[in-house]
Amino acid sequence: MTADPRVAKAYAAMKALGLHKETVKPVLKNLLRLFDRNWDPIEEENYRALADAIFDYEESKKSEERDRSEAIVNESEPSLKRLHRQQGGQASASGCNSNSFLGESSLKRPKLEEDGSEACYREGRTRTMQFGDNRVESEPVSPMIHLKNKGKESASPQTCLEQEGAGPLKMGRKDRRIESDSAISPETATGEKISPSVFRDKGKEPDSPHYALRDKISPSGRVSHAVCLKEPKIETRMVLLPRENIPNQKYNSFIQPKNEELTDDLYQFEVPIAMIHPISAPPRNEGLVSTKAYSSGNGSTAVVDCQRPRASQFVNAKDGGECVSLKACKTGKVHEFVNIPKESSTSFELASSPVGEVKIFLNCGSALGKSGFYVPNLDEVLKMVEDRCLKSYRIIEPRFSVMNLMKEMCACFLELGTDSKGDKVGNGRNVIRTLDALGNSNTTNAFRPKKNLQNNFNVSVGSSTGSGDFKVLVPQISRILAMDGLDSHDPITQLNHKVLENSNAERVKKEKVRKGQGRGNSTSLVVVQQHRFGDVRPPHDVSDISKGEESIRISVVNEYGGEQCPPLFYYIPQNIVYQSAYLKFSLARIGDEDCCSSCFGDCLSSSIPCACARETGGEFAYTQEGRVKEGFLHECISMNRDPVGHPSRVYCKDCPLERSKNDDFADPCKGHLVRKFIKECWSKCGCNKQCGNRVVQRGITCNLQVFTTPEGKEWGLRALEDLPKGTFVCEYVGEVVTNTELYERNMVSSRKEKHTYPVLLDADWASEGVLNDEECLCLDATFYGNVARFVNHRCFDANMVGIPVELETPDHHYYHLAFFTTRKIDALEELNWDYGIDFDDHNHPVKAFRCRCGSKFCRDTKRLNRGKSLVLS
Ligand SMILES: C[S@@+](CC[C@H](N)C(=O)[O-])C[C@H]1O[C@@H](n2cnc3c(N)ncnc32)[C@H](O)[C@@H]1O
Numbered sequence: 001m002t003a004d005p006r007v008a009k010a011y012a013a014m015k016a017l018g019l020h021k022e023t024v025k026p027v028l029k030n031l032l033r034l035f036d037r038n039w040d041p042i043e044e045e046n047y048r049a050l051a052d053a054i055f056d057y058e059e060s061k062k063s064e065e066r067d068r069s070e071a072i073v074n075e076s077e078p079s080l081k082r083l084h085r086q087q088g089g090q091a092s093a094s095g096c097n098s099n100s101f102l103g104e105s106s107l108k109r110p111k112l113e114e115d116g117s118e119a120c121y122r123e124g125r126t127r128t129m130q131f132g133d134n135r136v137e138s139e140p141v142s143p144m145i146h147l148k149n150k151g152k153e154s155a156s157p158q159t160c161l162e163q164e165g166a167g168p169l170k171m172g173r174k175d176r177r178i179e180s181d182s183a184i185s186p187e188t189a190t191g192e193k194i195s196p197s198v199f200r201d202k203g204k205e206p207d208s209p210h211y212a213l214r215d216k217i218s219p220s221g222r223v224s225h226a227v228c229l230k231e232p233k234i235e236t237r238m239v240l241l242p243r244e245n246i247p248n249q250k251y252n253s254f255i256q257p258k259n260e261e262l263t264d265d266l267y268q269f270e271v272p273i274a275m276i277h278p279i280s281a282p283p284r285n286e287g288l289v290s291t292k293a294y295s296s297g298n299g300s301t302a303v304v305d306c307q308r309p310r311a312s313q314f315v316n317a318k319d320g321g322e323c324v325s326l327k328a329c330k331t332g333k334v335h336e337f338v339n340i341p342k343e344s345s346t347s348f349e350l351a352s353s354p355v356g357e358v359k360i361f362l363n364c365g366s367a368l369g370k371s372g373f374y375v376p377n378l379d380e381v382l383k384m385v386e387d388r389c390l391k392s393y394r395i396i397e398p399r400f401s402v403m404n405l406m407k408e409m410c411a412c413f414l415e416l417g418t419d420s421k422g423d424k425v426g427n428g429r430n431v432i433r434t435l436d437a438l439g440n441s442n443t444t445n446a447f448r449p450k451k452n453l454q455n456n457f458n459v460s461v462g463s464s465t466g467s468g469d470f471k472v473l474v475p476q477i478s479r480i481l482a483m484d485g486l487d488s489h490d491p492i493t494q495l496n497h498k499v500l501e502n503s504n505a506e507r508v509k510k511e512k513v514r515k516g517q518g519r520g521n522s523t524s525l526v527v528v529q530q531h532r533f534g535d536v537r538p539p540h541d542v543s544d545i546s547k548g549e550e551s552i553r554i555s556v557v558n559e560y561g562g563e564q565c566p567p568l569f570y571y572i573p574q575n576i577v578y579q580s581a582y583l584k585f586s587l588a589r590i591g592d593e594d595c596c597s598s599c600f601g602d603c604l605s606s607s608i609p610c611a612c613a614r615e616t617g618g619e620f621a622y623t624q625e626g627r628v629k630e631g632f633l634h635e636c637i638s639m640n641r642d643p644v645g646h647p648s649r650v651y652c653k654d655c656p657l658e659r660s661k662n663d664d665f666a667d668p669c670k671g672h673l674v675r676k677f678i679k680e681c682w683s684k685c686g687c688n689k690q691c692g693n694r695v696v697q698r699g700i701t702c703n704l705q706v707f708t709t710p711e712g713k714e715w716g717l718r719a720l721e722d723l724p725k726g727t728f729v730c731e732y733v734g735e736v737v738t739n740t741e742l743y744e745r746n747m748v749s750s751r752k753e754k755h756t757y758p759v760l761l762d763a764d765w766a767s768e769g770v771l772n773d774e775e776c777l778c779l780d781a782t783f784y785g786n787v788a789r790f791v792n793h794r795c796f797d798a799n800m801v802g803i804p805v806e807l808e809t810p811d812h813h814y815y816h817l818a819f820f821t822t823r824k825i826d827a828l829e830e831l832n833w834d835y836g837i838d839f840d841d842h843n844h845p846v847k848a849f850r851c852r853c854g855s856k857f858c859r860d861t862k863r864l865n866r867g868k869s870l871v872l873s
Pocket residue numbers: 485486566567712713714715716754755756757788789790791792793794847849850851852853854
């Protein structure tokens with residue numbers, strides 16, 4: 001019996017396809033592992049990824065068996081002959097690209113198979129085609145942005161989606177089946193497959209195609225081919241698949257197969273391209289790079305001459321590979337590959353400039369450590385790749401060529417990176433997001449168009465009126481963002497956009513229509529139905545978002561563009577139970593020891609602390625000024641800042657959070673902080689409303705404003721006045737839901753919401769035995785909430801701390817989460833608190849996002865790593 005409804009649903013969906021639970025289970029398990037337990041990519045399109053994975057797994061098993069029997073037959077044959085047979089379509093799956101992606105083993109991190117690589121190159125040796133007519137010109141290249149497979153980071157879900165999971169999971173069974181039992185494995189070492197979708201007819205001929213290429217070998221045998229393309233006018237291309245057939249664009253990242261060297265010999269070079277062996281590169285310098293060329297020591301030149309590259313972005317090829325970081329420099333000339341390779345890997349990089357130059361750089365690391373490695377003939381490599389595409393991907397179109405494929409990649413890159421619709425307002429927004437994702441929002445200007453590209457590339461450049469932002473929506477980057485919620489398409493807020501979201505608006509719209517999600521016009525502020533309950537959310541009053549619910553007005557300002565209004569929600573000044581939460585306030589339940597019925601006036605003025613101070617060790621937590629006392633505040637702050645090492649971190653035997661997920665794959669409890677509580681006097685106390693031990697219950701008294709943040713976090717909250725340390729700012733208000741209800745909500749929303757607004761009231765979850773579901777409470781401010789729903793996260797050194805405060809009940813299962821300043825805050829400073837989230841935990845109710853907190857202690861290491869790779873000097 002499967003307890004988890006998601007697992008059950010998956011089984012049911014597969015059952016409908018005739019797949020038994022036993023077959024489904026191991027693959028599902030692997031997929032969950034692969035996606036870091038993120039169900040979204042699995043559930044999408046009626047479990048298409050899962051079905052594909054199962055089919056591929058089954059086929060790869062069959063293929064392996066076949067290969068095994070062939071290997072036995074071929075055992076006595078000379079290796080050369082076997083290699084020829086590979087060429088002819090009989091190669092063993094254990095050759096160059098043998099990793100099976102989908103089965104138990106194939107979901108492991110991809111490893112380079114040296115033997116396989118060598119076999120590939122040896123194969124190249126036996127061929128006689130010559131590569132000629134390489135032409136090198138040395139014109140400078142304009143600013144570049146870069147996309148790169150770094151091949152280093154561990155597989156985050158988004159990484160998996162983009163790379164490891166990209167191939168087999170994203171391809172439709174029918175239109176892009178990969179013949180896994182073909183002679184040469186369809187999968188690269190990373191399990192990637194090339195999407196045929198990149199072949200589309202653009203109907204353009206290239207201008208005098210020339211090609212140039214430098215094959216460089218590092219001392220260790222690392223090979224890189226780089227190609228610089230000038231004026232990539234598009235040659236007539238074949239149509240293999242209509243774009244609409246692509247099941248899910250976001251999974252169609254284009255990543256080259258391992259060991260397959262793709263180069264372009266058609267375009268005219270602007271600059272000589274060569275590779276830099278990372279080892280030979282000078283030490284990393286975060287400042288400007290001025291070196292022009294490096295020598296790897298064996299004659300391989302390291303030259304990259306590129307003017308004013310502005311940004312770079314890596315896309316991982318796979319795990320365990322080298323970390324090569326591409327550095328763009330302001331003054332120009334050099335791309336520096338700075339990190340030392342750990343192991344062999346393959347990286348892939350696309351770069352483009354605002355004026356449309358595209359550069360493709362491939363770095364094949366698989367020959368590392370092979371002493372006799374030499375550069376194979378390029379034409380042979382191309383031929384081999386084409387053969388593979390023919391056999392493995394069933395690309396039978398006679399005009400297919402790697403060159404065309406590469407051109408298509410450039411065309412897609414440019415097409416997606418520019419705005420064919422001239423959609424103006426949305427562009428700047430994407431630029432900001434993309435560039436912020438790159439770690440430097442100041443680079444926006446770098447992408448402003450200098451000239452119209454229409455003639456060259458059949459794409460137009462969108463520029464926002466006024467700002468003139470050039471839209472650069474790099475597909476891989478935007479997908480990464482989408483994975484982490486920065487750019488996902490919330491069906492509700494999407495409808496409230498004043499502008500079309502991005503350059504892909506048309507495509508997104510089509511996709512939505514196809515999925516039956518398209519709903520009306522997104523250009524006007526509309527009141528839309530909640531996808532959850534079918535109720536209607538009221539429009540905002542920007543002069544006071546609380547609509548009079550608070551004692552002060554809280555205005556809304558939009559200074560940076562983007563969403564004109566915050567997402568719609570009901571403003572409530574106090575928590576409201578949604579349904580099942582056990583929250584019973586009764587005077588009878590408050591014992592004498594939990595109130596001060598004999599007090600009078602202001603408890604703080606009494607020399608003897610009242611019973612309500614019991615919770616805080618017999619001392620009131622507040623000062624006479626109504627601020628949290630220094631010592632207490634610091635304890636709360638330190639507890640938050642070092643939650644893992646904190647002694648008050650406890651682990652549930654039966655964690656409600658994990659319990660609500662699923663039985664099959666539940667993790668052990670990740671721990672909860674046993675927090676310090678404040679107990680305020682309340683209705684059963686004899687003191688008056690002005691009692692100094694009543695702070696939170698008086699509500700918001702500071703001047704606050706909802707505003708658009710410049711860093712791309714969208715809406716945030718700021719103070720309009722200086723706030724001293726320890727000041728109560730606001731409470732986190734929302735619907736009180738049980739942990740299970742929250743889990744169900746998350747399932748329904750399927751993590752497609754752009755932002756999430758849950759808070760766990762878990763301060764006491766682990767201190768007792770097993771809690772009932774209705775006692776495991778959370779606050780969800782998605783639909784009903786107060787101004788605190790706008791407070792963004794900051795890692796560690798946030799200027800507010802959330803402290804559990806008891807008002808009505810001494811029961812620790814329910815409490816108020818109140819925010820107090822951790823230091824003096826200046827007027828107009830953004831307010832933030834540390835959500836305490838683990839950025840690697842994509843299964844947590846608080847959806848992990850790509851953190852833009854700007855703290856030097858930022859925990860979002862993936863972003864940091866990526867940021868490091870994206871140095872803009
Ligand atoms: C409680 S909401 C905060 C308000 C939100 N910015 C908005 O516009 O409604 C939490 C969401 O804000 C975004 N967010 C909060 N802190 C962030 C940060 N440091 N970096 C990036 N996004 C952040 C995330 O999307 C998160 O899911």
